Amino acid sequence: MxxxxxxxxxxxxxxxxxxxxxxxxxxxxxxxxxxxxxxxxxxxxxxxxxxxxxxxxxxxxxxxxxxxxxxxxxxxxxxxxxxxxxxxxxxxxxxxxxxxxxxxxxxxxxxxxxxxxxxxxxxxxxxxxxxxxxxxxxxxxxxxxxxxxxxxxxxDERSIPLGVHGRNGSWQVAKRMLANKPVIIHGDGTSLWTMTxxxxxxxxxxxxxxxxxxxxxxxxxTSDETLTWNQIYEAIADALGVKLQAVHVASSFLAACSTEDYTGGLIGDKANSVVFDNAKLKRLVPGFVATTRFDQGIKQTVDYILAHPEHQKEDPAFDQWCDRVIDALNGAIASVKG
The missing domain is CATH 3.40.50.720 (NAD(P)-binding Rossmann-like Domain)
Structure with missing residues (x-):
């Protein structure tokens, strides 16, 4: 060919x-x-x-x-x-x-x-x-x-797939996990998603x-494996060898208070539950099966990124934005509780 x-x-x-x-x-x-x-x-x-x-x-x-x-x-x-x-x-x-x-x-x-x-x-x-x-x-x-x-x-091995990250990619979220800082998961983390x-x-x-x-x-x-976003972030934290500190924030709130395109990337994509039916692909390509389970694939990705500093692109602006969002959420909770 x-x-x-x-x-x-x-x-x-x-x-x-x-x-x-x-x-x-x-x-x-x-x-x-x-x-x-x-x-x-x-x-x-x-x-x-x-x-x-x-x-x-x-x-x-x-x-x-x-x-x-x-x-x-x-x-x-x-x-x-x-x-x-x-x-x-x-x-x-x-x-x-x-x-x-x-x-x-x-x-x-x-x-x-x-x-x-x-x-x-x-x-x-x-x-x-x-x-x-x-x-x-x-x-x-x-x-x-x-x-x-x-x-x-x-x-692939070069970037960690996430729901919420900054314009410099996903490393800053991994760095927050490694520092035992809270990370943002959109919605309540129970919507369904597929990683391939x-x-x-x-x-x-x-x-x-x-x-x-x-x-x-x-x-x-796509893969036939369906995961919740909570499971996805737990698998990433496990691959990093840390305990996940998750903060759940409504997707609409994230879209409203960010300069990133979270309206498109979340409301128009990742905030929706999706389960893909690959029957057509399997008719056209008999024997097709996705064999890389996410917890296995993400371990390979994390190991590669930790061994290659050129893929560890920091994003201090996104890091500070995460802190402000989490502080605002905690402040709202404290205010309502009185």
Whole structure:
């Protein structure tokens, strides 16, 4: 198989790149070259900014592919560019959408590909929906061979997946845990969520590559393991070897008092209970099963981050914000109690 990935080094795509390289796929990565240091030797690089359409057109002028996958597009105009570049040059074009595009609030916590797409809370999700609409139009009108993939919360060894964190990532929350400081969990922590290790996601994704039954289809790829947010934070604390000091704060309150996009990220995504039905994926990719249990995967992530200080990016502004939110909550409790 001959494939081109636009991106290829991110959380979702890096495990796919590694597994395909190990399997001997003729794999090209098109990116700016800022994170290519640990790529397998047999991966071929096309170094360019995908937004430089003329440069990319020249690089691929003599190339055709079985699969082209765009991991970094999130606006319709970027898919319009991809259509101009790859129409007639690939047998399958895979777009990475998002499970956050599903209906919010959900009418049924059980989510399948037939769940409506509608998210009034998050512009990111609305853009993904618009991208899907554009691609389906090209499939219907021009037979552009698209497959839409919807991941949910996917993680790797480089970052701890959380519900509430600052713009510098998740390390500051881990640092608070290590210092025995309280950490914020949105809501009461009992809503249901799904974490998927990128190595498991890769197995499902690779099974869709070159799969003629996936053309014109939308497919979600997640683990079948369902956890509460309390269980997720407990597993992270256990991996760090500390006792969790949790403070539960309403998602609406967090969204109202933060400069981060908690309206989109919480109200439009993580505050909702979701249980994913992967029956369609398993019909298309017989034998697919996610095998990395969260408590096992997060232990690998924590061990890696603790051993690699470059992934320990501090966020003092977020740390101070957490303290203010917790102090305000405790003050309100004291005031009501009199």
């Amino acid at each position: 001959k494939a081109l990935f636009i991106g290829g080094t991110g959380i979702i795509s890096s495990a796919i790149t590694t597994q395909l390289a190990e399997a001997g796929c003729e794999l090209y990565l098109l990116n700016r070259g800022t994170r290519n240091g640990n790529l397998p030797d047999n991966v071929k690089l096309l170094q360019a900014d995908i937004n430089d359409e003329a440069r990319v057109a020249e690089l691929i002028r003599e190339l055709d592919f079985d699969v082209v996958a765009d991991f970094i597009a999130f606006r319709p105009e970027q898919l319009e560019r991809d259509f101009r570049l790859f129409n007639g040059k690939t047998k399958q074009f895979v777009f990475i959408s998002s499970a956050s595009a599903y209906q919010k609030p959900l009418s049924d916590y059980r989510v399948s590909e037939s769940t409506p797409l509608a998210n009034p809370y998050w512009e990111y999700s609305r853009n993904k929906i618009a991208c899907e609409d554009y691609l389906m139009k090209q499939y219907r009108e021009h037979r552009f061979p698209i497959t839409i993939v919807r991941p949910s919360h996917t993680y 290790h990128n190595a498991d996601f890769a197995k499902g994704f690779i099974g869709l590559m070159g799969n003629l039954h996936a053309i014109g289809e939308s497919v979600q790829i």
